Amino acid sequence: MELRVRSLQTILTEKGYIDPAALDVLIDTYETKIGPRNGARVVARAWADPSFRKWLLQDATAAIASLGFTGRQSEQMVAVENTDSLHNLVVCTLCSCYPWAVLGLPPTWYKSAPYRARAVRDPRSVLREFGVTLQESTEIRVWDSTAEVRYLVVPMRPAGTGTWSEEQLATLVTRDSMIGTGLPRAPGTSL
Amino acid sequence: MSYDSQADLGGRLEYGPVVLEDEDKLFHAPWEREALALTLAMGATGAWNIDMSRSARETLPDYASLTYYEIWIRALEKLLIQHHLVEPDEIEAARVLHPAGRVSRILRAAEVPAALAKGSPTQRSPAAPARFAQGEPVRTRAGEVAHHTRLPGYARGKTGRIERVHGTHVFADTNAQGIGEQPQWLYTVVFTGRELWGTDAPSKLSVSIDAWEPYLEPAP
Numbered sequence: 001m002e003l004r005v006r007s008l009q010t011i012l013t014e015k016g017y018i019d020p021a022a023l024d025v026l027i028d029t030y031e032t033k034i035g036p037r038n039g040a041r042v043v044a045r046a047w048a049d050p051s052f053r054k055w056l057l058q059d060a061t062a063a064i065a066s067l068g069f070t071g072r073q074s075e076q077m078v079a080v081e082n083t084d085s086l087h088n089l090v091v092c093t094l095c096s097c098y099p100w101a102v103l104g105l106p107p108t109w110y111k112s113a114p115y116r117a118r119a120v121r122d123p124r125s126v127l128r129e130f131g132v133t134l135q136e137s138t139e140i141r142v143w144d145s146t147a148e149v150r151y152l153v154v155p156m157r158p159a160g161t162g163t164w165s166e167e168q169l170a171t172l173v174t175r176d177s178m179i180g181t182g183l184p185r186a187p188g189t190s191l
Numbered sequence: 192m193s194y195d196s197q198a199d200l201g202g203r204l205e206y207g208p209v210v211l212e213d214e215d216k217l218f219h220a221p222w223e224r225e226a227l228a229l230t231l232a233m234g235a236t237g238a239w240n241i242d243m244s245r246s247a248r249e250t251l252p253d254y255a256s257l258t259y260y261e262i263w264i265r266a267l268e269k270l271l272i273q274h275h276l277v278e279p280d281e282i283e284a285a286r287v288l289h290p291a292g293r294v295s296r297i298l299r300a301a302e303v304p305a306a307l308a309k310g311s312p313t314q315r316s317p318a319a320p321a322r323f324a325q326g327e328p329v330r331t332r333a334g335e336v337a338h339h340t341r342l343p344g345y346a347r348g349k350t351g352r353i354e355r356v357h358g359t360h361v362f363a364d365t366n367a368q369g370i371g372e373q374p375q376w377l378y379t380v381v382f383t384g385r386e387l388w389g390t391d392a393p394s395k396l397s398v399s400i401d402a403w404e405p406y407l408e409p410a411p
Contacts, residue, residue, distance in 0.1 A: 005222040005264055007285035009229055011277055015291035017236055021300035023228035029307060030227070031217065071310035076357065078379075093201030093343050095245055096259070101310075105217050105227070111259045114206035120345065120398050121202045121388060129209050139395045144201065146341045147377055147401035148313040149357055175214045 035104035036175035038069045039152060042102060043178060044170035046079075047157040057081060060152065064102060074101030074150050080143065081154040082180075087138050088153045089127070089180035091119035092145040099150035103175060110179065120144055130181045153180040160187045194337045197254035198245075202345035202388070219258075226260040230267050235298035235306060238274050242367035246339035247273075313361040315374035321404070322376065327353045328410035329380060331402065339367035342406045346398075349386050350410050354399060355379035362403050375403040 012018045042064055046053040056063040060077035064070070077099060080088040092098065093116045098106035109115050118126050123140050127133070134140070143151045155177040161169060164187070176182025200206075218224050234244065247266035248254070254262060271277040276292040298306060323329055333348030341363045357377040365373040384396030 001226075001261060001264065002220065002222045003285070005225050005229070008264070008268065008277075008282070009225055011281055011285075011287055012229065012233065012271075014287045015276070017276060017291070017294050017297065018229070018232040019297055019299050022232055022298045022303050023225065025300045025303040026228040026231050026307075027224045029303065031224075034307075036214065071308040072306075073310065075310045075312040076314060076360075078355070091201075093345075094196075094198055094341060095248070107214070107216070108212055108219075108259065109209050112209065113200050113203075113255070115209045116200040117203040117206045118209070121204075122393060123396065124393060126209060130211065137395070139397070140393075141381075142396070142398040143379075144343065144346075144398060144400045146343060147357075147363065147403070148360060149377070149379070149401050 030100075030105050034101060036102075036173075036178065037170070038067075038104070039099070039102035039175070039178045040170040040173035041067055041166075042069070042079075042152065043154055043173045044166045046154055047161075047169050048166040053081075053154075056154065064152075069101045071101050073097070074099045076149050077102070077152060078149055079152045079154050080141070082156050084156075085137065085139055086141060087134055087180065088141050088143065088151075089119060089123050090143045090145065090151045090153060091116060093117070093120055094144075094146060097145035097148075097150065099152055102152055103178060107175070127181065130176060132181065132183055153178050155184045158184050158186050194250070194335075194339070196249040196339070197251065198249035199344045201343045218260075223260040226264045226267075230263050232298050233267060233271070235296065236294035237296050238276060238294055239270050240366055241311065242339060242361075242363045243270065243369065245363075246367040249339070314358050315361065315372065317359040317376070318374070321356055323353045323356070323378060323404070323407065323409075325353055325356060329353055329378075329407045330410045331380070332406050332408070336364070338364060340364050340406075342402060343400060345387055346380075346382065346400050346402075349382055351380040351382040351386065351399075353378050354381045357401070360403070362405070364403070364405070375405055377401055377403050378407070380407070 046056050056079045060079040096111040172185045174182050177184045247269045248262050281288050330350050359374040360377040361372040362375045379399050380402045381399040384392035
């Protein structure tokens with residue numbers, strides 16, 4: 001594949017369809033600038049600021065844009081909140097739809113057949129593979145991203161963080177906790 | 192004419208455990224980075240739209256045996272050939288053999304941040320009022336269609352409830368076929384686990400899809 005992709009790049013460059021410098025900027029953007037730390041800031045703000053939380057749940061696109069995160073694969077956002085009785089899980093059974101502007105590129109497992117096949121049918125066993133065991137009484141809600149709406153899970157704020165700043169709270173928010181396959185870190189666990 | 196998507200995986204039973212990876216693992220080889228960038232840069236030329244890309248990927252006959260970025264590259268080659276921007280013998284020879292085609296836009300390095308921040312919003316002004324309201328029961332279309340569609344197999348012919356109304360959006364089914372955006376009302380429709388999977392469904396499960404209005408009928 002290495003050779004095949006390289007020669008395709010040469011053909012497209014020589015034909016004048018692409019600017020090779022743009023390729024470097026695209027790669028650098030998703031390797032170093034746009035990733036799950038964006039989403040962690042959104043969740044931490046929602047935990048710290050009740051009016052932002054309310055805005056996020058009512059109009060996620062606008063609330064997230066207010067922190068500077070917009071655009072490709074996040075044009076229309078919906079935020080869904082976990083509670084003691086409800087756990088949200090996001091999947092794209094048909095391809096790999098994922099909120100790039102807040103979470104970056106999707107992990108390989110998110111795009112893989114086992115996750116896409118099983119998340120809608122047996123989410124509890126999928127969650128167990130991620131080390132998450134929910135109470136039997138917890139309702140599971142799976143969001144299959146079949147159109148251009150992109151979903152962000154707002155996990156529950158960990159106990160014992162009452163005095164924490166937004167920046168500190170953001171360190172507890174993992175990528176998987178914003179997909180629904182994980183829970184936030186507990187205070188005091190090492191990063 | 193039949194249309195055979197290899198990508199409609201929801202609910203299939205033959206798969207084993209999910210293979211996990213560290214949060215910072217984005218690529219598994221340098222060429223995967225280039226595959227991502229080439230796909231985005233060619234998408235930005237406007238020669239095709241995202242629904243055509245998804246259709247090109249899901250109809251690769253060997254989809255199931257390819258890795259994710261192999262799928263992207265194979266679909267990119269297919270689209271380039273379909274749109275006469277690259278000819279099959281050029282892919283074969285790995286070099287340019289024919290004059291270039293015409294693209295309406297070339298994404299320059301300096302334009303990348305603004306282009307990504309803008310994205311490609313799919314919401315359009317409604318031409319007619321929404322047929323369904325929040326809370327209403329609906330039934331999804333049961334049959335197969337001979338083109339790209341975003342109604343997953345597991346949710347066909349099922350009864351659910353309108354949970355959210357998202358406005359009118361570019362209709363993937365027509366946009367993928369190159370017959371226009373034909374915007375349609377888009378809804379989140381939620382189903383019980385039992386409706387989708389029958390009596391052996393896990394308890395306390397509900398699943399939603401986002402469905403355009405032509406996928407839906409009032410529940411009988």
